[in-house]
Amino acid sequence: MSLPSPRFRILARAGAARRGVLETAHGQVQTPAFMPVGTHGSVKACHPDEVARAGADMLLANFYHLALRPGVDLIEQLGGLHKFMGWSGSILTDSGGYQMVSLDHLVEFDDDGVTLRSPYDGSQVRLTPEQVVSGEVRLGVDVAMVLDHPVAFGSSRELAQAATRRTHLWAERSRQVDAGSSLVFGIVQGGFEVEQRRESALRIGELGFDGVAIGGLVLGEPAPVRFAAIEACIDCLPAEVPRYLMGLGSDLELLTAISQGVDMFDCVLPTRLARTGTALTRSGRLALRRGQYRTDPLPLEPGCECPACGRFSRAYLRHLHLAGEILAHHLMSLHNLHHLGTMMAEARAAIVAGELTSMIGDRVRGLTAGSQDPAAAASFPSPGRPVP
Numbered sequence: 001m002s003l004p005s006p007r008f009r010i011l012a013r014a015g016a017a018r019r020g021v022l023e024t025a026h027g028q029v030q031t032p033a034f035m036p037v038g039t040h041g042s043v044k045a046c047h048p049d050e051v052a053r054a055g056a057d058m059l060l061a062n063f064y065h066l067a068l069r070p071g072v073d074l075i076e077q078l079g080g081l082h083k084f085m086g087w088s089g090s091i092l093t094d095s096g097g098y099q100m101v102s103l104d105h106l107v108e109f110d111d112d113g114v115t116l117r118s119p120y121d122g123s124q125v126r127l128t129p130e131q132v133v134s135g136e137v138r139l140g141v142d143v144a145m146v147l148d149h150p151v152a153f154g155s156s157r158e159l160a161q162a163a164t165r166r167t168h169l170w171a172e173r174s175r176q177v178d179a180g181s182s183l184v185f186g187i188v189q190g191g192f193e194v195e196q197r198r199e200s201a202l203r204i205g206e207l208g209f210d211g212v213a214i215g216g217l218v219l220g221e222p223a224p225v226r227f228a229a230i231e232a233c234i235d236c237l238p239a240e241v242p243r244y245l246m247g248l249g250s251d252l253e254l255l256t257a258i259s260q261g262v263d264m265f266d267c268v269l270p271t272r273l274a275r276t277g278t279a280l281t282r283s284g285r286l287a288l289r290r291g292q293y294r295t296d297p298l299p300l301e302p303g304c305e306c307p308a309c310g311r312f313s314r315a316y317l318r319h320l321h322l323a324g325e326i327l328a329h330h331l332m333s334l335h336n337l338h339h340l341g342t343m344m345a346e347a348r349a350a351i352v353a354g355e356l357t358s359m360i361g362d363r364v365r366g367l368t369a370g371s372q373d374p375a376a377a378a379s380f381p382s383p384g385r386p387v388p
């Protein structure tokens with residue numbers, strides 16, 4: 001770890017919310033930050049330069065998938081992941097614990113590591129916490145996530161406790177790996193019980209990682225359970241390092257978590273929704289399949305500065321989507337990434353100006369007034385701590 005300290009500076013606060021800057025080997029990441037997901041080394045259907053123009057300083061790629069295909073050796077031989085995928089900004093890699101749980105019929109966890117069967121060629125693969133972090137470092141990533149063991153919502157208390165204990169054991173071992181110029185983030189588990197969450201946050205927080213992620217959420221739990229768990233973690237995590245909430249992506253949930261003190265996010269939602277013909281807008285989700293857009297000359301969101309809205313109508317994009325044209329995926333993905341990139345920039349400015357509460361209020365009112373998806377606003381989650 002040769003970078004100057006501190007790597008994370010908090011520039012302003014509004015209640016529990018923070019506006020900060022994370023310095024990586026590839027530049028600055030302005031927080032709160034949303035990281036588009038490029039699981040296989042590509043944000044689906046988007047050129048990296050366009051992803052950067054949508055406001056992303058950092059991408060998330062997946063170590064587990066990249067290690068299985070095309071392999072760490074090949075990427076390292078070709079100059080590292082940044083060069084391989086033509087991205088000059090920062091990269092964070094997830095270790096793959098989440099994917100292993102979602103493919104649990106292929107995976108066996110034990111205290112030393114994980115044995116899994118590759119979904120690509122059926123071969124048996126063994127991963128240990130040390131191999132995961134050193135593999136991420138060999139890819140040349142800016143932030144390496146440690147190997148963890150999440151559990152799905154509805155798992156037994158015993159399983160959650162065992163997985164959390166194992167996550168702590170692995171975190172301690174991961175901490176011993178020489179990470180060079182890569183930052184290493186620990187991951188809090190603890191299942192869905194507040195007390196276990198607090199214990200896990202304290203334990204991971206005291207290991208001195210460069211940042212800490214809240215993992216093991218967005219795994220099927222109801223929103224109140226999710227936000228109570230986030231609250232418990234934030235209360236127990238060190239204030240001076242970035243906090244990253246894994247897998248959360250809807251507008252109001254992101255804003256709620258920002259107001260709770262979370263700094264970084266990732267989610268497949270914007271690009272996945274785009275491929276179903278759904279646009280994220282200030283008035284909720286706009287599903288182009290609906291007949292009302294057949295002759296609609298408006299852009300997806302009037303005033304949006306993305307490459308789709310500057311030039312194309314809802315009617316044309318709807319036609320492309322229904323005709324199965326790849327351009328629809330491309331343009332819709334760029335719009336959705338711009339939407340979240342813009343929202344994050346507004347949140348950062350609002351924290352500095354002391355106006356986060358009114359900014360969130362405006363967003364909630366927009367969703368409530370919008371005809372597209374009033375249900376989204378009605379389900380706005382209420383965190384345990386009032387919005388500052």
Ligand SMILES: [Zn+2]
Nearest residue numbers: 304306309335
């Ligand atoms: Zn747009």
